[in-house]
Amino acid sequence: MKVRHFLTVPDLSREEFEAVLSSAAVWKQNPRGDLLAGKTVALIFGKPSTRTRVSFSVGVHQLGGMPLYLSEQELQMRKSESIEDTARVLSRYVDAIVIRTFAQKDVEDLAAAASVPVINALTDDDHPCQALTDLFTFRERFADPGGRKIVYLGDGNNVAGSLAEAGAMAGVDVCLSVPEGWDLTAPKMASIAAVATTQGTKVWVERDPLAAVTGASALYTDVWISMGQPQDTAKVETLRPYQVNATLLARALPDAIVLHCLPAHRGEEITDDVMDGPQSAVFDQAENRLHVQKALMAFLVGGCLA
Helix, strand or coil: CCCCCECCHHHCCHHHHHHHHHHHHHHHHCCCCCCCCCCEEEEEECCCCCHHHHHHHHHHHHCCCEEEEEECCCCCECCCECHHHHHHHHHHHCCEEEEECCCHHHHHHHHHHCCCCEEEEECCCCCHHHHHHHHHHHHHHCCCCCCCEEEEECCCCHHHHHHHHHHHHHCCEEEEECCCCCCCCHHHHHHHHHHHHHHCCCEEECCCHHHHHCCCCEEEECCCCCCCCCCCHHHHHHHHHHCECHHHHHHCCCCCEEEECCCCCECCCECHHHHCCCCECHHHHHHHHHHHHHHHHHHHCCCCCC
8 A cells, every 4th residue: 555645735635635624623522542552653853843743742642652753953864864764764663754844855855765654744835734724723613615715914935835725625715915026936836726726716816915805704824034034124024014913804704713823923924912802713723733633644644534
């Protein structure tokens, strides 16, 4: 049986995507199981994390397995050993590998050499586990998401790209409200377009944030200066009109929700009153990382969808 990896959202078929989200709802209601009993999942972290590390560690434990945390500083990967050799060795010890790092190619090379499932927990190009969670959270609030749109405001980063792919696959339109010069890459837009065409959904770019959020069901943002990037005053000023605040939220639908993948730079890309307000789903979204990732691991490692 061919080993399955999850490196980008389109690695799942539409049917698998739907099944994982349905399974996540079951795990949320019944959090413990034994699908990973006797199994070990390696958690490789090149970037620090709160939600990713805790949610995967707790998720593996709740499924009956053992999480094994490995910082990249503790490994010889990229130093005295190739990524491919690291993958081959770890595959002899563990039942799955979760990796959060910088370069997408590193994750792809690891997966190509591994004989166990590899899950991309974030790279500079993609954040597919977050995107699955985003659509799960959206559907919790809107049982019938058809005809609704999610608006992402900020710069075209890894979160925006994976969100657009997941929204397109889930039958939800996604508007990317980004300033000129901060778009997603051409290859990522091509990937998004391919998913949208197949599923009959729309993904488009709208430079004017006021126009973008009109009639929206969700306003989504992320930090403007990502982890490891130097402070960029010019970028912050360019993105200031895209701040998720009460003015923009008032243009959305009355039942619209606010999303943020966290951590947030409060007062920069989002204001306190919106993030802590009654329309915020930010902390439900954070919790849901646990449930969605358990469903994903149950599928890829345990061969089961609850």
